[in-house]
Amino acid sequence: MPDHDVLVIGAGLAGQRAALAAAEHGVSVGIISKVHPIRSHSNAAQGGINAALAVDDSWESHAFDTIKGSDYLSDQDAVEIMCREAPNELLHLEHIGVTFHRNEKGELGTRAFGGASHARTYYVADITGQAIMHTLYEQLMKYADLIDRYEEWFTTELALDEDGNCVGAVTRNIKDGSMELFRAKAVILASGGNGQIWHPTTNALICTGDGIAMAYRAGAKLMDMEMIQYHPTTLRGKGFLITEGARGEGAHLLNAKGERFMEKYAPNKMELASRDVVSRAEQTEINEGRGFPDGTVALDITVVPRKRIHEALREIVLVGRDFAGVDITREPIHIKPGNHYTMGGIKTDIWGRTDVKGLYAAGEAACVSVHGGNRLGANSLLDTLIFGRRSGEDAAKHAAGRGIDRVSRTVLEQEERRVQAIIGRERSGRRVSEIKAELGETMDSKVAVFRDEEGIQSALDTVRRLKEEADGAWIDDRGTIFNQDVLGALELQNMLQQAEATCMAALERKESRGAQFRTDYPERNDEEWLKHIDVSLNGDGPELSYSPVTITDWQPQERTY
Amino acid sequence: MAEYTLKVRRFQPEATDEDKRGAYWDNFDVELDPTLSVLDGLLQARDGEDGSLAVRCSCRAAICGSCGVKINGQSTLACKTQIGEAAEEAERKADGESTTSETGKPEIVIEPMGNMPVIKDLVVDMESTHWEKYRRVTPWLMPSGPPPEREYIVSAEAMVDVTQSVACIQCGSCVSACLSMEADPDFIGPAALAKAYRFVGDPRDGQTTERLYDLANDQHGIYDCTHCFSCIDACPKGVAPMNQIMRLRRLAGHDHDIQDVNNGRNHELAFVKNIEKKGTLDESLLLQESFAPGIKGKLLPTIRSMKGLIESIPTAIRGIRTGKMRSVPKLIPGVHHKLPGDAQDHVKRIYDKTEESRIELNLYVIGEGGEEEGAPGAEGVRAEDITAAAQAEEVTPS
Numbered sequence: 001m002p003d004h005d006v007l008v009i010g011a012g013l014a015g016q017r018a019a020l021a022a023a024e025h026g027v028s029v030g031i032i033s034k035v036h037p038i039r040s041h042s043n044a045a046q047g048g049i050n051a052a053l054a055v056d057d058s059w060e061s062h063a064f065d066t067i068k069g070s071d072y073l074s075d076q077d078a079v080e081i082m083c084r085e086a087p088n089e090l091l092h093l094e095h096i097g098v099t100f101h102r103n104e105k106g107e108l109g110t111r112a113f114g115g116a117s118h119a120r121t122y123y124v125a126d127i128t129g130q131a132i133m134h135t136l137y138e139q140l141m142k143y144a145d146l147i148d149r150y151e152e153w154f155t156t157e158l159a160l161d162e163d164g165n166c167v168g169a170v171t172r173n174i175k176d177g178s179m180e181l182f183r184a185k186a187v188i189l190a191s192g193g194n195g196q197i198w199h200p201t202t203n204a205l206i207c208t209g210d211g212i213a214m215a216y217r218a219g220a221k222l223m224d225m226e227m228i229q230y231h232p233t234t235l236r237g238k239g240f241l242i243t244e245g246a247r248g249e250g251a252h253l254l255n256a257k258g259e260r261f262m263e264k265y266a267p268n269k270m271e272l273a274s275r276d277v278v279s280r281a282e283q284t285e286i287n288e289g290r291g292f293p294d295g296t297v298a299l300d301i302t303v304v305p306r307k308r309i310h311e312a313l314r315e316i317v318l319v320g321r322d323f324a325g326v327d328i329t330r331e332p333i334h335i336k337p338g339n340h341y342t343m344g345g346i347k348t349d350i351w352g353r354t355d356v357k358g359l360y361a362a363g364e365a366a367c368v369s370v371h372g373g374n375r376l377g378a379n380s381l382l383d384t385l386i387f388g389r390r391s392g393e394d395a396a397k398h399a400a401g402r403g404i405d406r407v408s409r410t411v412l413e414q415e416e417r418r419v420q421a422i423i424g425r426e427r428s429g430r431r432v433s434e435i436k437a438e439l440g441e442t443m444d445s446k447v448a449v450f451r452d453e454e455g456i457q458s459a460l461d462t463v464r465r466l467k468e469e470a471d472g473a474w475i476d477d478r479g480t481i482f483n484q485d486v487l488g489a490l491e492l493q494n495m496l497q498q499a500e501a502t503c504m505a506a507l508e509r510k511e512s513r514g515a516q517f518r519t520d521y522p523e524r525n526d527e528e529w530l531k532h533i534d535v536s537l538n539g540d541g542p543e544l545s546y547s548p549v550t551i552t553d554w555q556p557q558e559r560t561y
Numbered sequence: 562m563a564e565y566t567l568k569v570r571r572f573q574p575e576a577t578d579e580d581k582r583g584a585y586w587d588n589f590d591v592e593l594d595p596t597l598s599v600l601d602g603l604l605q606a607r608d609g610e611d612g613s614l615a616v617r618c619s620c621r622a623a624i625c626g627s628c629g630v631k632i633n634g635q636s637t638l639a640c641k642t643q644i645g646e647a648a649e650e651a652e653r654k655a656d657g658e659s660t661t662s663e664t665g666k667p668e669i670v671i672e673p674m675g676n677m678p679v680i681k682d683l684v685v686d687m688e689s690t691h692w693e694k695y696r697r698v699t700p701w702l703m704p705s706g707p708p709p710e711r712e713y714i715v716s717a718e719a720m721v722d723v724t725q726s727v728a729c730i731q732c733g734s735c736v737s738a739c740l741s742m743e744a745d746p747d748f749i750g751p752a753a754l755a756k757a758y759r760f761v762g763d764p765r766d767g768q769t770t771e772r773l774y775d776l777a778n779d780q781h782g783i784y785d786c787t788h789c790f791s792c793i794d795a796c797p798k799g800v801a802p803m804n805q806i807m808r809l810r811r812l813a814g815h816d817h818d819i820q821d822v823n824n825g826r827n828h829e830l831a832f833v834k835n836i837e838k839k840g841t842l843d844e845s846l847l848l849q850e851s852f853a854p855g856i857k858g859k860l861l862p863t864i865r866s867m868k869g870l871i872e873s874i875p876t877a878i879r880g881i882r883t884g885k886m887r888s889v890p891k892l893i894p895g896v897h898h899k900l901p902g903d904a905q906d907h908v909k910r911i912y913d914k915t916e917e918s919r920i921e922l923n924l925y926v927i928g929e930g931g932e933e934e935g936a937p938g939a940e941g942v943r944a945e946d947i948t949a950a951a952q953a954e955e956v957t958p959s
Contacts (some may be wrong), residue, residue, distance in 0.1 A: 035617075036687070038731055039625045097702035097765070099724050102717040109717070124724060130624065131727050136702035151688070175680065204619040217580045238597075240622045311721065314728075314799075319622065322641055325596060433608035476612030479575040482681040485612035 004030035004148065005399035006392070007184035009155050009211060012040030013129070013381060014363025014388035015190035016136040018352075021392030023146040027399050031140070032150040032171055033486070034206065038137050041192055041204045042384065045129025046243035046315060047113060048121035049093075049381040050487065051086035057118045059083040064554060066337070068377060069115040069274045070372025071514035071554040072530065073224065073303050073549060078350050078368040080552060082379075082386045086177065086464065088120055089385050098135045099124050101312075111312070112248040113377045115261040115274040115561070121378040126243050126315040129381055154487050155210065156419065158218045159411045166218060166359035168407050174487070175478025179419070180500035181412040185399035186358050188391050190217055190384075193342035193364035197495045197502070197529060198448075199440025200239030201339040202231055211365040211558015213494035215346040215503065219445070220354040221534040223367040223547070224344030224427075225498070226505035227515045229375055230449050234276040234338030236296050242316055242335055244377040247271040249263060249312060251301040253282065255290040255331060257381035266561035273561035276374040276515050283449045286336065298332035337449050341380065343371040343515065344505070347534060347547075352391030357535075369532065372549075419424040422475065422489045429472040432489045439466055439492075447488050447506055452520045462496065467496045501535040504542050526556050564592050565648055567602055568668035571682045573613065584679070588668065591615075595645025600628050600671065602644050604681075615682035623797050626732030630683050631672040634793040636737035639683075644669070674737035676746070691733045694750050698757040698776070705767025715764045726759035728802045735792035747781040751792035751802030754783060758805035761812060773813040777821035783809045784825025824869055827851050840900040840908045844880075846872055 006022040008015045011033035019031040035042065043394040052062040062083040067074055094100055094108065100122050103109035113121040120435070124131035140147055152174040161167035161182060170254040191211030195203025216222055232253075247253075253271050255261045265281035266273035273281075282297050291297050301309060306329050309317060313328075320328040348354050348363035348368055354361050363384040369384055439462075446459035470492050477485035511525040512518050532547045567589045573581050600618055607614045617627040621640045628639040633650045651667040677685040704713075735751035742748045749757075757776055760766045771851035776782045783806055794801040813819045814826035831850035835843055852873070853866040854858060864869075879885075899905070 035619060035625075035627065037618075040628050041620070043624045044728070091708075091712060095708035097705070097763070098722045099727050099763070100712075102715060102720050104717065106716055108712050124727065125721075127724075127728060129731065131724070134727065134731075135702075141696060164846065204625060205621065206619045238621070268850040293787075315624075315704040322643075358667070431608070432612075478575070479613065480573050482615045482684050483613075484615055488612070521713070525949050547949060 002030060002148070002180060003183045003404055004028050005184065006030075006186050006188065006395045007032065007169060007182055008031075008188045008190055009417045010040070010152075010189065010191035010363070010365065010390075011017055011037035011149075012042035012190065012363065012384065012407050013133055013136065014042075014365075014391075015040075015188070016133065016140060016385035016419045017385050017388030018188045018190055018360075018362055018392035018395070019147050020139055020143065022396040023143055025393060025396035025400070027396045028148075029146060030148045030150060030184070032153045032155055032169070032182070034152065034154040034174070034210070036151045037140070037149070038134055039206070040133065041207050042133045042381070044204065044241065045201065045381050046126040046241065047245035047248065048111060048123030048128045048378045049090065049132070049385075050113065050116065050378040051118050051122060051382065051473055052083060052118070052120055052377070053087040053108065053122070054120065054475050055091055055119070057120050057210060059086070061117055062120060063088065065116050066370065066376055067372075067554045068557075068559060069374055069376040069379075070370075071276070071374055071498060071559060072526070072554075073227070073369065073372030073514060073532070075372075075550040075551040076554060077550045078370050080348060081350055081390075082382060084371050085386050086382055088266040089382070089389070093132055093135065093385075095467075096135055096139060098132050098269050099558070101125070111245060112243050112272060114247065114272045114278070115269070115376045116272075116378075121245075121248065123245065123312075125311070132381065132385075141269050146199060148298060153491070155191075155214070156415045156490055158214050158217055158412060160185075160356075160408055161405055161407065163357075165357040168406050169214075170412050171464060172419065172487075174482055174484075177483060179412060179416050180212060181277065181407060181409060182405055183407050185402045185404060186360060186395035188352065188362060188395050189359040189365050190363045190388060191365050193345070194495060194498050195339050195342065196436075196491075197439060197499050198228070198339035198444045199437065200234070200444065201243040201440075202234050203339070204237050208491040208495050209342065209365070209498050210491060210494045211361065211368075212342075212345050213497045215354060215356070215359065215361060215365075216497060216535075217538050218359065219537070220356045220361075221347040221536045221545075222360060222498075222501055223347035223532050223534050224369055224372065224505075225312050225502045225535055226509050226533065227343035227371070227373050228339065228447070228502065229275060229341035229343055229515050230279045230337040231340035232275055232282055232337055233299050233335040234340070235319075235324055236294055236334060239338045240319055240325060241338075241340070242299060242333065243313070243320065243550065244275070246299060246301050246304075246313055249301075249304045249308060251299055252303055253278070254300055255296045256292045256297070257290060259290075261285050261290070268500070269561035274374050275340075275377065276517075277364045277561055279449050280517060282335075284339055292334055294334060294464055296334035296336045299335045300332040301328045302330060302332065339444060339448070341375055343367070343369070343373065343375055344502075348387075348391075350390070351394040352387055352450040353394065360391040360395050373516065404461065419486060419490070422486050423478055423483070425472065425474045427474045428467050429474060432473045432485075432492050434493070435466050435470050435473055436488075436492055439463065439495065443502075448504060450517050450519050451506060452518060453507065456507045460500065460507065463496060463499045463503055467500070470496055501542050504544060505533045505535055524559075562592055563595050563645065563648075564666065565602060565644055566590055566668045567599075567606060568670045569603075569606075569614070569682070570670075570672040571614070572673075572679050574681055593644060595643065595648075597644055598640045599630075599632055599642045599644050599647050599671065600639035602669075602673070603639060608920045612724055615680075615684045617684055625732065626730030629674050629732040629734045629737060631670075631674060631737065633670050634672075636674060636734040638734065638797045639671070639731055641797045673930050674733055676736055676739060677733065685733075687733055691731070691736050691750075691752060692735075694753040695731070695756060698753050698760075699768075699772070700756050700760070702760060702763065702766055703768045704765050713765045719762070719764050723759050723762045724764070725800060726755045726805055727800045729755055729759075730798055731795065732795060734795040735800075735802045738791040738795035739788050740791055741785050741787050745781055745785055748785045749776075749779065751786075751806065754786075754809060755800050755802040755805040758809055761809060767813075770817055773809065773817050774819055777810055777813040777819045777825065778823065780823060782823070783813065784821065784823045784828070817919055818872060826852060827854055830854065836908065837912050840905045848877065
């Protein structure tokens with residue numbers, strides 16, 4: 001039974017940053033990940049990371065852009081912290097080795113990004129997330145004697161004591177199928193978003209929101225679950241991402257008639273309006289027949305100088321060539337809005353604390369909330385690092401001076417039985433993969449850019465049926481070693497619980513704000529809906545409640561770009 | 562949509578059936594768009610036919626590095642290989658051979674990566690091989706002194722230069738393809754050495770000399786590479802690991818004048834000198850020149866060089882036996898044949914030209930395909946590899 005002061009679940013940017021911060025405070029740390037840490041999805045963050053570091057920029061300006069971008073649903077105290085602490089965090093990353101782009105003077109250089117009033121996005125070509133995450137992993141190597149790594153361990157459930165405090169987690173070693181109860185004084189969930197609930201999505205196959213579902217089952221509240229970001233530039237069918245950096249470098253969006261249609265929707269910021277605005281504009285063009293026959297519009301990167309494309313958008317050149325057969329330096333590439341980011345998640349305070357004592361959350365799994373109704377590009381890396389670090393620090397303080405509790409092994413036995421039951425299921429009913437496919441298509445057609453009551457209700461009905469079917473869904477693999485089949489079944493259960501919460505919240509919010517656009521309630525309604533919707537698990541079903549939005553200096557205004 | 566047959570090398574460690582003990586082949590028929598990937602094909606087989614088919618995968622977009630496999634013998638990422646192209650390649654390879662399926666279609670052969678033990682099906686143990694090597698190169702930045710108040714001031718070019726190695730996603734394709742590692746499993750290998758260059762080439766690092774010293778003197782270090790280009794072919798991200806190894810060698814041997822215990826530096830110089838003088842390789846002089854260079858070396862060989870020469874005798878004998886050294890008489894100094902006509906002068910002219918400048922090519926930013934866009938100082942080098950915005954760094958020759 002491995003014991004740690006602080007146990008981190010998930011090893012992308014938020015998890016690794018949390019582990020390093022906790023270790024710096026002198027506590028023992030364990031970090032668990034269902035994949036090797038550098039396979040985590042933070043890799044996919046291409047464009048960059050925001051920080052008001054330039055002398056003519058200010059954190060207040062960054063905060064205002066973030067709050068406006070969020071459609072005033074973000075909690076402004078949290079946004080202030082993120083934007084104030086961004087410059088120091090960025091310099092820390094530079095000091096430990098991230099190879100950020102430099103200007104001709106050898107100083108850190110920036111690029112423009114959507115929804116921002118200043119070019120404050122720092123970047124490494126278009127592999128910023130990868131560059132930062134590999135650098136953090138290097139630090140895990142450096143501090144290997146302080147941080148124990150459990151690579152390719154799948155956490156199935158949190159362990160609670162009699163008072164409902166989180167005291168550890170049950171985890172399956174994928175390599176041999178053995179299950180362990182890890183004891184800890186504090187547990188940090190940094191296990192990412194849940195894009196796999198939608199199909200297609202830009203998200204990796206591992207993005208099943210396991211941590212969100214485990215926290216929900218442990219009694220933590222989920223918040224803003226209806227806020228799902230559709231990224232404006234993804235490849236049709238496959239969902240691959242074309243970075244916002246392309247538009248930051250000057251690329252245009254064109255409809256099938258060759259018109260730069262953003263003139264109509266955001267005459268000032270054009271292609272660099274907030275993502276929700278651009279995605280809706282594209283979807284409107286497509287729906288009204290001005291898209292291409294394959295249901296897309298075009299992103300024209302050829303207006304960017306070729307040398308600059310090769311230097312700053314290298315990954316996109318490869319994505320275009322390998323996955324769309326398009327040379328983006330010569331011709332426009334067809335794109336459409338695609339599922340991208342979970343703004344909502346496990347409700348936390350500014351130190352990453354959830355409603356469950358001893359349980360923390362950070363990164364895309366968490367909802368602080370700094371993104372509110374819509375996240376600005378290049379704010380997600382920042383969110384993971386700032387609140388990853390803060391969770392690590394606070395969890396270390398929480399753990400220091402506490403004894404490790406006796407933890408009942410009941411949860412371990414219960415989880416072993418649950419996994420074994422899936423492995424032993426009769427071959428009747430549906431395959432796990434079929435249910436997952438139906439879930440993805442349902443959510444992408446009904447809980448996407450434009451929504452209405454009828455569609456969301458029908459999605460909710462489908463999700464509830466799928467939940468029942470999933471309880472009996474069968475798998476092929478009966479083994480213990482690298483049984484990925486059984487993990488898929490566990491992930492499916494997690495996804496369905498979250499999908500239900502998302503549908504409930506989307507149905508409840510009878511207004512249009514940020515990523516939630518209700519065609520039956522097309523206006524923002526601050527009087528009734530300037531509040532968060534929380535979802536918690538009551539018995540077997542979800543229960544809704546509200547919590548206030550924290551407003552400090554920025555009163556809601558009309559939002560134009 | 563088109564139909565494909567995937568011929569997958571499988572290993573089910575817990576199999577009880579007689580015919581599934583040990584490694585075996587399994588065929589899967591899948592149907593998908595030719596522009597989708599081999600991984601999409603594998604996932605279709607797993608989702609629809611056999612959920613026990615093990616393959617690591619996550620991003621599907623050549624970013625996470627999970628799905629390294631061999632496809633038709635070539636190490637690569639399953640997600641980055643279009644299934645239509647893989648089928649065409651299989652057809653070319655199958656030409657005249659009997660690797661077609663019952664339906665008459667060529668089979669796309671998918672195997673686990675090489676140089677790493679197999680855990681199950683296409684899943685290999687990277688921890689005990691790849692990651693252990695990665696940790697051998699002290700993979701973190703070691704600046705000297707405390708950090709500055711703001712950022713380190715370094716040139717834009719230096720950051721772009723090491724970003725080629727930073728682009729590595731640790732997928733292991735190069736490790737799988739490495740021929741030197743097949744001969745010497747302890748070789749640090751292409752991925753870890755590219756990682757090493759990432760720090761050596763970083764002006765913020767304060768341990769450049771120490772790193773180079775270690776890499777040159779490690780018996781399984783930079784001089785273990787045989788320059789076969791397999792890693793460059795295999796790399797899905799344009800990291801070109803072999804280029805990074807060669808840059809480490811130039812930095813260690815030429816710029817830092819590190820005389821390594823492996824005699825790697827001298828061996829390399831002997832090779833270059835030998836070709837300059839003779840036009841083709843003269844094995845009779847190579848060994849002696851490697852261990853005891855120049856007239857001084859001939860007249861006053863050191864104990865170390867004598868020892869080195871004697872230790873090389875078995876290798877030389879093996880070379881003769883296997884036909885690598887072409888014939889015994891050729892080992893007698895002076896017997897080496899002359900190049901016909903003025904070929905020798907041509908060789909000499911290449912030397913004159915290449916000595917004028919040393920070009921460090923950064924494949925990361927130049928893209929692929931033959932587009933002329935003014936790569937300064939890069940004329941005369943193979944155009945399909947180096948184009949566009951070649952990162953050319955000129956250094957005064959020796």
